[in-house]
Amino acid sequence: MSHYLYYPGCSMESSAAAYRESLETVLGPLGIRLEEIDDWNCCGATEYVGISLLPAYALIARNLALAARQADGTRTLVAACSACYLNLAKADHYLQESRTLAANVNSALGAGGLAYRAGSVTVRHLLEVIITDVGLDAVRAAVSRPLSGLRVAPYLGCMVPRPDPDHRWTDHERPRELDLLLAALGAEVVDYPLKTECCGGHMTQISPAIGFELIRRLIAEATRLGADLMVTVCPMCQMNVDAFQGETNRHFGTHYRMPILFYTQLMGLAFGREAREVGIGRELVDARPALARIGLPVPSTAAEETPETKAARIEAAHRRRQALPMPPMPGDAREEGPR
Amino acid sequence: MIVQEVVPGRGRTGNARFLEEVSAATAGVSRLEMCIQCGCCGGSCPSAAEMDHTPRRLFALIRAGMRDEVLASNTPWMCVSCYHCVVRCPQGVHVVDVMYTLKSMAAHQRAYRDATAPDFSRTFVRNVEAYGRSFELGLTALHYLKHFRLRLPGMAPMGIGMMTRGRLGLRPRRIEGSDQLAAILRRAKGLEDGS
Missing domain, CATH: 1.20.1050.140 (Glutathione S-transferase Yfyf (Class Pi); Chain A, domain 2)
Incomplete structure (x- = not known):
């Protein structure tokens, strides 16, 4: 220890x-x-x-x-x-x-x-203690539920890699630490170019239009790159991207739903802990549909449905009713998945 | 926007004095005197578009001794402390720390034009001085009541969401050593005012 x-x-x-x-x-x-x-x-x-x-x-x-x-x-x-x-x-x-x-x-x-x-x-x-002192081999050894198939956008925000007074990070603008950690957990890591861009900080409280634009850029780019969720190290970034995502969507008339979790939550999941134990469900933009990719249970409440997933669900049910009785085939279940 | 002209009679000494004053009031070594006016700071800044002066121009105003225009500027208050400018500055100027210095000077003299950002900082500071800890609900509620009343209804779903998910403490937490902290802060304020 x-x-x-x-x-x-x-x-x-x-x-x-x-x-x-x-x-x-x-x-x-x-x-x-x-x-x-x-x-x-x-x-x-x-x-x-x-x-x-x-x-x-x-x-x-x-x-x-x-x-x-x-x-x-x-x-x-x-x-x-x-x-x-x-x-x-x-x-x-x-x-x-x-x-x-x-x-x-x-x-x-x-x-x-x-x-x-x-x-x-x-x-x-x-994070730096985990990378430097514990080491990625030890992290890999602790993984019992690899995050295979989960596409994650690593997002550090500003104040960890900058200004870095003690020179502890691999780069001020494109540090690799979080990417390496998430890859060690088995996740598919997106090369996210905005990984150290600003989340708006206190601008959501002071000059909301600036704050919302900075949040919009982050979630739009993560969505464009096909990330299932963003992963952060920072409470302020998590709060802005998650809790202010609704207001940001209203401000721009957009419909982004990009969940953002802490790296420790993904570590906990990869180490075999249950969603509840690692605080999944506290986020305002529900991460559970994305986490279905690593086999976690998906909530099936109608409130979570987007128009697209609802249409897909109805169409699948319709097809089932019309089809001849057939034994279930691998891949059938995917139709009722999150996407 | 330049609202004050350099008066030739004031001479170089007065101008240099403001630059020295800002630099000396900054934590660590500011290197503000080293600015070569390249504009890398403003070009790297996520909120430059909302600033009445870019950081580069603000530093030129400081050098010109235009104290009133500098302290009334919204530039320091729009700074989001992202430190992009700091790591990109070819001269190693501690831009963000200089912005903090300008904020505190403007706050002290109430020289700012828009009180939204200074009021937010003051409410934050009042909570920390009273409890020793930040109090998110109190800070946000007070700030919105004062500056963003119209945003309050739209904020309700988020506030309720945060509360039902156990992410918003209803009461502030107070540290045991709040008297000790108060004594430390009182002496620090005394030293700052005396110097």
Whole structure:
């Protein structure tokens, strides 16, 4: 068991609950033990630093200080959320770069009886830990339900591969880590050119037209490439592409239905866990029709039907009624599948 | 759009002072002085079309000492922190961090023209200062009531969907050390105002 300190971040407890649930199911098979930082606070996302710089860095540094104090046997702090990962990594980087910032931040921390020496913890992202420390061979060995036949578009978003202050990723704009992981799970990985383009971030809240256009590009391209679903590492990206897909469709008069899941959810499924255990069903754009490709049960509620699948279902039923009684042939069942 | 002319009498010192001020207020080393006006930043920017000045032009305005025009610009508030410009800049300018600095300066002096983005950040910050954690429901509800009332009915299916799927906490979570955090933030604000 490899032991790491762990910073979950606020969204893991609410909008990205599926990330938390699925993450918990993959740690055992990967031989990872995560020790949560006691009483961690919000990282400030992209908002606090736009209001005042020093308090924003002090806010992040409280987490670094708590992590350093708790460090016992490991000094690697793992974050799973992109914004949290970047804030923690960037703060540590700038505290090493600027003595003035480090002095001021420590003076602020002192008011709470804390201190932090820049560089005392190493901040890393969970995906990079899985690739580098666990390794793809170990991932392959844990797979009991290969994701064969599932076409996935890997989508990292911005803040994991960029600006990459500690040079941990294979490329700033076309990193390969997520593709390699998904391929190791047996999935068919689409070469998705928008894999590190912006999901709109907080624009859905501030300037919706920009946000919707950025979401539209992502789902339109994934649809064009024939992806069954998108796979992300980021709670914000998941939220924008999934929860705002309905509003985006209304805005443009489009009818996209592109599900987006966390990579840990697909890992959990590939490691043999059931859909419910890895938080499938929490997404607003239902991923279960796509997951029927790897043999998971499909919900048959009429509400999930699109006009096309409904027409196909009625036609198939009609054909069955008109046909002579024949023994079932392989391939017959496919007519009632999702497509 | 240039609404303020460079007054020759102000001289180079005044102009350079604003550039230095922005650069010094940025975390780490901003390298803003290194900008060669190539425009790679704006060309890489997903929201450049909505900006009143492209980042390149904004940096020229900073260099020209045109403080009021810079701080009133919507450019920093349209930045989505995607860092495309940062990794593409041939001079290594920390564009996103400079945008954060300009936001905080504009927020401090209430110099922005449109309050939608600054209000969103402020509501976020207020929640974090009160609880130590972000509170998505409170943040979104307050923000929409203030700035997007008309979008609220259309948002209902999403809100209900998030709630029924257990993705929206109804109450904020408070950290145990909220007094400790408050003391840290109070001193940080004091240091920032004093410097």
